Amino acid sequence: MITAILTMVFSWCLFSGQLPDSLLVPLCVLLGVLIAFVSRYGHSQSLSVDVLAQMSRLRTVNPMLKFWILFILMIVCIASANVYTGLFLLVAMLVMAVFVGGLPLSRYIRVLALPVSFLMIGGLALLFEISPSSMGVLNIPVPVFGFWLSVSAETQARTALVVAHALGAVSCLCLISLSTPMPDIISVLRRMRCPSVVIDLMYLIYRYIFILLTLHREMRVAAQSRLGFRSYRTSLRATGMIYSNLLARSYQFASKNYDAMESRCCDTGIRFLERPNRISLTHAMVAAALLAAALVLCFLPL
Amino acid sequence: MRNRVKRLASRLSAFEQSLTFSRSEKVVLAISLAFTVCFAMPATAQAMHIMEGFLPPEYCIAWGAICVPFLVLGVIRIKRLIANTSRHTLILLAMAGAFIFVISSLKIPSVTGSCSHMTGTGLGAILFGPTPVSVLGIIVLIFQATLLAHGGLTTLGANCFSMAIAGPIIAWLLYKGALALRINRSVAIFIAVMLGDLFTYCVTSVQLALAYPSDVGGVVASAVKFLGVFAPTQVPLAVVEGLLTVLIIIGMQSFASKELKEISFGEKKAGVA
Numbered sequence: 001m002i003t004a005i006l007t008m009v010f011s012w013c014l015f016s017g018q019l020p021d022s023l024l025v026p027l028c029v030l031l032g033v034l035i036a037f038v039s040r041y042g043h044s045q046s047l048s049v050d051v052l053a054q055m056s057r058l059r060t061v062n063p064m065l066k067f068w069i070l071f072i073l074m075i076v077c078i079a080s081a082n083v084y085t086g087l088f089l090l091v092a093m094l095v096m097a098v099f100v101g102g103l104p105l106s107r108y109i110r111v112l113a114l115p116v117s118f119l120m121i122g123g124l125a126l127l128f129e130i131s132p133s134s135m136g137v138l139n140i141p142v143p144v145f146g147f148w149l150s151v152s153a154e155t156q157a158r159t160a161l162v163v164a165h166a167l168g169a170v171s172c173l174c175l176i177s178l179s180t181p182m183p184d185i186i187s188v189l190r191r192m193r194c195p196s197v198v199i200d201l202m203y204l205i206y207r208y209i210f211i212l213l214t215l216h217r218e219m220r221v222a223a224q225s226r227l228g229f230r231s232y233r234t235s236l237r238a239t240g241m242i243y244s245n246l247l248a249r250s251y252q253f254a255s256k257n258y259d260a261m262e263s264r265c266c267d268t269g270i271r272f273l274e275r276p277n278r279i280s281l282t283h284a285m286v287a288a289a290l291l292a293a294a295l296v297l298c299f300l301p302l
Numbered sequence: 303m304r305n306r307v308k309r310l311a312s313r314l315s316a317f318e319q320s321l322t323f324s325r326s327e328k329v330v331l332a333i334s335l336a337f338t339v340c341f342a343m344p345a346t347a348q349a350m351h352i353m354e355g356f357l358p359p360e361y362c363i364a365w366g367a368i369c370v371p372f373l374v375l376g377v378i379r380i381k382r383l384i385a386n387t388s389r390h391t392l393i394l395l396a397m398a399g400a401f402i403f404v405i406s407s408l409k410i411p412s413v414t415g416s417c418s419h420m421t422g423t424g425l426g427a428i429l430f431g432p433t434p435v436s437v438l439g440i441i442v443l444i445f446q447a448t449l450l451a452h453g454g455l456t457t458l459g460a461n462c463f464s465m466a467i468a469g470p471i472i473a474w475l476l477y478k479g480a481l482a483l484r485i486n487r488s489v490a491i492f493i494a495v496m497l498g499d500l501f502t503y504c505v506t507s508v509q510l511a512l513a514y515p516s517d518v519g520g521v522v523a524s525a526v527k528f529l530g531v532f533a534p535t536q537v538p539l540a541v542v543e544g545l546l547t548v549l550i551i552i553g554m555q556s557f558a559s560k561e562l563k564e565i566s567f568g569e570k571k572a573g574v575a
Contacts, residue, residue, distance in 0.1 A: 049449050074456050079359045086355075115451045118353055126514055158514070162356060169355030169456060176455075177448040185448055195377050197384065202441050204396035209403050209445070247401075247550055248557045254393050262389070 354454025366459025439466020473498025
């Protein structure tokens with residue numbers, strides 16, 4: 001809901017003065033309603049991305065190829081001087097994730113909604129300038145200090161560019177995270193000759209994050225089933241008890257986890273079996289086509 | 303029937319008794335109260351990580367380059383630490399990393415798209431020193447970027463510098479300085495972590511301002527603008543993080559005192575903690 005309102009306000013500030021009001025207002029309202037409609041239901045579980053990545057049909061594509069092509073696309077996107085590259089990548093990544101990867105559209109939009117709403121708040125900060133006079137397209141007076149918060153045509157253009165860059169790059173990032181489970185990403189880093197200590201730490205931290213989150217959820221459910229969150233006072237009490245136990249319990253858990261590894265003769269780096277996914281011709285061609293399209297758009301004169 | 307009611311009543315009273323609190327539990331409760339109050343405020347600031355695509359490429363490269371020496375130092379330090387101590391150090395390191403992840407992606411209550419967050423790096427800086435934390439920080443930032451779309455890969459350098467290098471260095475210096483001045487250890491931890499967190503957010507604002515200076519006032523005006531955007535949520539959060547870290551270290555001294563001794567934490571006796 002907040003995202004929807006934000007979208008309305010933001011798109012109004014971004015385009016005001018460039019489009020006639022009779023067109024702009026319905027457009028903003030439409031965008032807001034659309035977003036409110038799509039993000040209506042669903043509980044966002046923490047780290048659901050990890051599950052979605054395992055289910056994606058793109059999971060079997062060679063992780064090196066995926067990671068590098070998307071990373072290069074991101075760089076092309078933020079280096080481009082026009083808004084089209086970003087918008088193209090936004091659409092292209094949606095197509096890849098939803099139609100090729102087989103992810104439901106609403107899930108994809110929900111994953112994207114959070115960074116996009118951060119982006120819009122950041123965009124508002126970029127859009128408004130502190131200026132001594134009311135020379136902009138849109139002006140808000142600040143009564144006490146005697147200056148104006150104004151939006152000018154330049155800041156609008158600049159913000160549009162930044163937002164397009166960010167949208168494109170975030171879509172690429174989302175595709176990486178929605179198609180590549182974390183162990184694959186870690187294995188890419190390992191092949192980039194990351195020090196083995198760092199790789200070990202990555203695996204352990206990844207595991208411990210889940211230990212912390214799982215224990216936290218279990219404790220919450222336990223407290224809930226004992227009416228721990230019935231009133232404000234009891235919920236404070238329950239929260240306090242959960243947090244005071246969380247770290248101690250999860251530390252014990254992690255310790256046992258490490259004992260188990262050691263008892264199976266783990267003394268040097270942690271290694272997992274990796275699926276040998278070869279780069280197929282189709283995958284390579286799709287990647288090359290995406291890159292070519294982005295590059296062409298990047299150098300498009302504006 | 304009456305028997306049953308009696309039994310139920312006695313059970314209830316037993317339950318009640320199990321809920322009476324010791325002093326330390328009360329402290330935890332008080333903190334959690336502060337926690338809730340702070341998070342329940344309708345927060346309207348941008349997340350503290352600079353998001354993907356928000357910085358122009360030259361800034362991404364520059365910040366990334368600045369981070370490299372710190373990361374190399376960090377890896378060397380971690381290798382030495384692990385070689386010189388037992389395996390428990392690795393668990394502690396990884397746990398500190400997981401802590402950074404969880405605490406800097408906590409969104410309570412999850413008002414979509416409207417939260418600043420804590421950094422969690424102060425704890426690691428106090429336990430291990432600033433450079434190992436930079437390695438933990440960059441790992442966590444990669445996880446957050448790929449698991450939560452929070453932060454980004456191209457802005458990794460900038461985020462790493464503010465959250466995992468600048469903040470921890472300040473926190474560590476303050477902590478050591480405060481100990482040298484013979485300030486109570488808990489107070490020292492609190493001050494160090496709180497100011498480290500605030501410094502992180504100042505650095506983030508300056509980074510944004512350097513990339514996007516104001517037309518009228520230049521970099522300084524722009525920095526003030528971004529600071530203003532962050533301030534209302536980040537200041538209380540910094541205080542909460544300070545308190546939380548003190549509590550955690552007190553807790554760790556009870557259940558992981560051996561491991562803490564191994565990384566030579568708390569050797570000089572100072573204060574109560």
